[in-house]
Amino acid sequence: MACASCSTKDGQPKGCKNNGTCGTDSCNKLTVFDWLANMSLPNGEKPFNWVEVRFKNGRKEYYQNTENLTLSIGDVVAAQAPSGHDIGMVTLTGELVRVQMKRKNVSETPEEIFKIYRKASQKDIDIWSEARDKEEPMKVKARQFAIDLRLEMKISDIEFQGDASKATFYYTAEERVDFRELIKVFAREFRTRIEMKQVGFRQEASRLGGIGSCGRELCCSTWLTDFRSVSTSAARYQQLSLNPQKLAGQCGKLKCCLNYELDSYLDALKGFPKTEIKLKTEKGTAVCQKTDIFKGHMWYAYEGEWMNWHKITTVQANEIIALNKKNQPVASLEEYASELTEDTKSEFENVVGQDSLTRFDSPKPNNKRKNNKRKNNNGKKNYKKKPQESKNVAK
Structure with a gap:
């Protein structure tokens, strides 16, 4: 807006x-x-x-x-x-x-x-605006001073108080930092009272804002106010690849949006058997290869036949596991997988007045008509009359 x-x-x-x-x-x-x-x-x-x-x-x-x-x-x-x-x-x-x-x-x-x-007077607003204009050049100098003193910290933002009597320096650091000497340098250079405040990496991203990998503004800087802990198990439950570059946000931590759909995945996984459990059949032992959480499907392959996958439902998988616990192996997975065979051919209807949805797939017929139209100098068109076909009359 x-x-x-x-x-x-x-x-x-x-x-x-x-x-x-x-x-x-x-x-x-x-x-x-x-x-x-x-x-x-x-x-x-x-x-x-x-x-x-x-x-x-x-x-x-x-x-x-x-x-x-x-x-x-x-x-x-x-x-x-x-x-x-x-x-x-x-x-x-x-x-x-x-x-x-x-x-x-x-x-x-x-x-x-x-x-x-x-209510703020015009004088208050002028002092406040002048102090705000000083923040950006001060931040550049402050970062250089921290680098000169070899401090493992990053000064992310500076905020002046409204009466310009105090400046708050927000910084992030992995470990505890001794910045006593840095405060002396700041006070001597900037001629104001200094307050150092450490913030977390997520709080830093919420203060500064930015654009996420989804193309929208960061959630923490627009509407998210509480920062819940995000673990790698949230990515495992959602079957995401554990790539730190893709799972990390602007703050360098795991993205907060990994928790948004986590509850739906956990509810859907309640009916799933553990993927480590092997299914014992008379044909052989089957190992889980893949799962579709929301559709409730699981793919199993026999040991030694890893290229042939058989799709069954979670209900069927739990049924086979219950029989295996009673030492009753089933005949084969093909019996269960045959029940899931579906006709994936889709029929489309001509709802927009088109001839066929696949009309662009077949090549167009090469019917070139001879252009017998000629133009006179006056711009009029002459048409050659098509010779009449002679009829064979039986004598």
Whole structure:
């Protein structure tokens, strides 16, 4: 989705350059639709005095509206911070904020309550915009300083506080990093208070965003908020090739989408026998070669005849295994596989007025007609009369 300030004009994209703080709140990450906006509160009920405020790259916090300001989605506000104030945008108001706080386990009566001071003035917005413009060149210098000090860490993002009094450096690292010397270099170079915050690789990808191998924006940067652990067993259950390059996402970890269909696969696999179990028949011992999870089919091949596969259903496989446990081998798999023979020939109907769906498969007949049409100088066409065939009359 795109707002009016981001849309194209005369074929050229304007670009609001707000970097995730769009004024109309229509092209942001992790936006929430207020489906209670058109519903009025019962008589005597006061509106919920907490609001949701979003900061850079989808970071959201909840603040109490102690001043009873009239706030709506898209308003830029000055909110309380541990030191100074921060500038953010209101993304949600009303009763839906209570639902979001309950879902994210945010207490309505915390020990330290942060509140909203006021709607941001033009001076606040100018200071905030100037600080945001400094973040990208600072990130380039900060990465070079970390390389010079030979620290095994990657500085992924920098976020200035709204009053430009503090800069938070987000970094990722495989192991614990001693960055005390690095903070001294940062404070001497950038002349501001420094806070270092380590994030995981998945959190880094959600903050920065990107395009996945499916061609869509990353789930973690658009709608996914909880990061569940993904194991290689999820790929095994779905019969995916264990290729790290294909199974890894932008963060370098296993893709979160491997868990999306995992429950369906696990439910379908409940009726499947273990593939390690061999089927004993009078013709020989059969080993499982392949399975079709959702269709419930299994392919077995006799030992020594690996090229000939026999398809049976899971019900038939469980039946043969139950007989094998009673030391009763079946005659052969061909008896079960013959029941699954199907006529794969499909009949197509001419529903669109075409002669045949395979009319392009056969070569066209080479019937070349002689062009006997000639044109005069005046542009008129002359046609040669076809000579009449003489009839043989019996004398």
